[in-house]
Amino acid sequence: MNTKILTAYHEAGHAFVSYCLGKGFKEVKIIAFEDYLGAVTNLVDREFLGSLIDGSNSYILPEEIIKTRVYHELMILYAGYLSELKNGVKNEEGAYSDIIAINAFIMSYCETEEDSKNIIDYCYNTTIQILDQNWLFVRILANELLKRNTMSFNEVDAVLKDSKFKNLTDLKNSTNYLY
16 A cells, blocks of 8 residues: 555544544644654643653642543554554554554553553554444545645544534534543
8 A cells, every 4th residue: 555545544543533532633644754654743742641640740630531531542542553454554663653652651551461451452442443433534534634635623623524424523422432
């Protein structure tokens, strides 16, 4: 499969799952930069979330909020690689930075190996479910990325809402993937 197409599906997976989980982002792009072929620019920095987990941040948030944010971040990280797999391509090299981030979150968040396995299984399987149930939307988004190269959150929102196949607003309001 063409690298640009594979990158479009990878980034569309991240962006779509982020969108479904109600996590905004600045933009999604399939323009190569530094060591990446594309990216979803998040509004909330992963380092901030990491500091909440390890206690180095002075903010105090309830454990359930931190847990939800960690689970959502893991599902978003899994979504790129799983979108590639759904296209029949096993490209661990392309998802290398995502896999490193997943491992870092798991190592800092989980106290036992059993906790790690349970969280990984839940997040992985839930992400597969989100992608399977909404694959058409991921394809629409990937195709738009191939045309535009970069899309803001508002542009993603408009494309998905304009889709005549299903009203995504209902999907966002009715689907609970908190954990």
